[in-house]
Amino acid sequence: MMNKHTQVIRIIMIATLQLFALRNTFSQATAQRPNIIYMMSDDHAYQAISAYGYGLNQTPNIDKLAEQGVLFKRAYVTNSICGPSRAVMLTGKFSHVNGFTDNHSTFDGNQQTVAKLLHNSGYTTAVIGKWHLVSDPQGFDYWNVHPGQGDYYNPDFIENGIRKRVEGYSTNLVTDFAIKWLDQRDKSKPFFLIYQQKAPHRNWMPEPKYYHLFDSVQFPVPANFFDDYSTRTSAAREQEMEIARHMTDTYDLKLAFDLPKESQRGLNSLWTSIYNRLTPEEKQKWEEAYKPSNDAFYKAHLSGKELAIWKYQRYMKDYMRCVQSVDDNVGRLMDYLKANGLDKNTIIIYTSDQGFFLGEHGWFDKRWMYEESFRTPLIVKWPGVTNKKVVTESMVQNVDFAETILEMAGLPIPTDMQGKSFVPLLKGKQKGNVHDALYYHFYENQEHKVAKHIGIRTDRYKLICFYEKNEWELYDLQKDKSEMHNVYNDPAYGKVQAEMKQKLLELKKQYKDPVPEIIP
Structure with a gap:
């Protein structure tokens, strides 16, 4: 018979073994949970992703995601502007609930977010690239973000609270930092990475290797480019976002380089500060690329519709050049996942913070509830779940993203979130719309x-x-x-x-x- 001392030791040993078994079971379950990368580019129009079939450009790496995923033809936002869209994604709540209604707001980082919920459930988390929510990120083990809008050339980054300027091109640097974090992360945990590009946001400054991409291309002018807004309310007529009338010669169209001080007003002044981030060598390459076409423009003395179309072509070429670097870097990140055995258990969500006008109605920018602005690209690749291309007309909205990500990770969805998970649709278990009607509210009229x-x-x-x-x-x-x-x-x-x-x-x-x- 065992004495009391031996019984106590045995009980302790059994409890210890059970604890180890439970911990091992938890570790196995954690390891089996999917990694998730949320890719968001800024102002990336669905028309500028070749998988959507508009024929304007080629995005082979983003298209590869669609080949093994679900491409949403009717994904929408709740508020078509940069910061608010990001806040909606993080919280699963409309702008009036999460408190970030326009780009003059400050995000309350103390509130519940999808990043915090994943982190608290055992995920290691990071946000890299554009943030644009003013307050410091919370709920992330690592963050390395642009201050404000960020710059294309030699941009500033804030890495876990420390600001520094980094040499290089923003789109490439964001991917560099993402890959570095993936290499150095806690590999005992699944990861959630928010990977957000500045590009192709205004003022569309291309990577040097793409300065001459599309030189020989003439982009088709949209049928309603010369819209006179006569059939609509005064709101459409009173806007200031027409390519013909409201793009600046310097900041948007790059028709001047060093400006005299008396010309440095408003966006012209901003252009000067942006241009001066370039090194002397970079300025030389920039001017060599743009000066010949600028000189030809000055000699042509264009006016009226011809001038408007010239501006449209300059805009489109620079915009699409920026998109090309975005696509390249999606490819770089996907290559890294494959080379490191992560591609089979990593969900990829590719989207934008909203849509963007590429000359439709004569416009650039976003903000409106009209389709080109309200609708956003969305592609979801989920290994083992979405193994072949599916195109869906189901209506979803970015208020659904947090809920969907939580269900992907096997976590409960808080009852105060306002969207709906579309995991059943991704799994082929749901037909029809996730929402029968979508609600929209745009707050900013500045x-x-x-x-x-x-x-x-x-x-x-x-x-x-x-x-x-x-x-x-x-x-x-x-x-x-x-x-x-x-x-x-x-x-x-x-x-x-x-x-x-x-x-x-x-x-x-x-x-x-x-x-x-x-x-x-």
Whole structure:
């Protein structure tokens, strides 16, 4: 018979073995959980991803994600502007709930985020690249982000609180830092990496190796490039985002280099500070690339429609050159995953913070609830789940991203999040829309003079209310894909108009949006 001392030792040994078994089981479960990389480029229009079929450029590396993933043709945002879109993704909540309504806000980093929830469940986490939320990142083991918008050439980064300037091209550097972190991370844990590029954000400064890419290309001018906005409300006519009228010669179009001091105002002054980040050698290469075409432009003395089209071509070429570097670096990161045996258990989500106008309606930029701005690219590659290309018309929104990521990781979704996980759709278990109607609210009417508005989109219709003007627009997207003909108050759409307005009020109430008090 065992004495008391021997019994105690045996009990301790059994408990210890059980503890080790539990820890081993937890480690195995943790190791089997998928790694997740959330890739977000800034202002990357879906029209500029060749997998979407617009034929403007070639993005072979992003296309490869679509070949083994799900390509969403109807993914949308809740608020089409940089910082707010990022805050929505992190929180799974609309702008009025997470507190970041416009680019003049500061993100409350103390609130619940998807990064914190993953970190607390055993993931090692990092955010690298563009942040644009003002406050320091929280919930990350490592962060290395641009201050503010960031710069293309020799940019500043803030690495875990320490700011420094780094030589090189931003798009490449973000990938360099991401790969370095992946090499040095805690490899006993699954990882969650937010990888966010500045490109192709305004003012579209290409990587030197692509200075002459598209030189011989003439991009097709959109059919509504010379839109006169006559069929819509005053909001469309009062904006300041037309390529022909509102792009600056220096900051946007690179028609001057060193400016006299009396010319250094507004964006021209900003251009000078950006240009002066280049080294003398870089300036020489830049001028060699742009001066011949600039000289030809000055000699041509263009005006009217010819001038507008010249500006459009310069814009498109620089924009697409920036996209090319983004695609290259998606390829670099995917090559790293494959070389290090991580490709089989790493989910890739590729998206943008919103859509972008590439000359449609004569515009650049975003902000509007019109399709080119409201709609964003979204591709999800999930090894073992999405093994062949699937194209879906299901309507999803960026307020769904946090919930989807949590379900991918096997974690519960907090009840205060406002979106819906689309994991069932990725697994082929759900058909149809994730949302039958999408709610939108744009708050900022300063830059580009885009009026504040709310609205909803269903399969066929879109209703927009410019609430400070009490102006409404209604579009039949089946008959009018380019949103050129406002049918609000058209008797033929009276029933549709009433139903859409009622649905807008219902969604506004559902999402607890207190502003505005619109006319029912």
